Amino acid sequence: QDRYAAIVMDARTNEVLLEDQADEARYPASLTKMMTLYMLFEAIERGDLSLSTRLTASRNASRQPPSRLGLACSRRRGCDSITVEQAINALVVQSANDVATLLAERMGGSEARFAANMTARARELGMTETRFANASGLPDTRHRTTARDMAVLSQ
Secondary structure, three states: OOOOOOOEEEEOOOOOOEEEEOOOOOOOHHHHHHHHHHHHHHHHHHHOOOOOOEEEHHHHOOOOOOOOOOOEEEOOOEEEEEEEEHHHHHHHHOOOOHHHHHHHHHHHOOOOHHHHHHHHHHHHHOOOOOOOOOOOOOOOOOOEEHHHHHHHHOO
């Protein structure tokens, strides 16, 4: 199986200009963070969080592999905290896995529950072939999407 898939659409008309294996299952990797951000922006719109809300890292979040912001937990100081605005920047600029996990735990109670919520929201958006297993895109055999579904999310 070719590992690459692509779709190019006109954002105004939704006309598909090019597609190559657009409906074949692939690992979304850090494109997953687009959905994590989408869920965060909806939480902000609902008033559940604001840009100035402080988020405190968990030991689990602080132990995520790179790329990461570098949130730490210690016995003396406790765990680092950042604002929602800083979290957005860390996801967008650094693709920070620790921040994705932190957000998932805050919005879903656990990363597993947040991933289930991401999958449910994806279905509502019309992303029929997507299943999220985490908030960051770190490798997981259950974590799948298609180029077409990611185009739906981008729209």
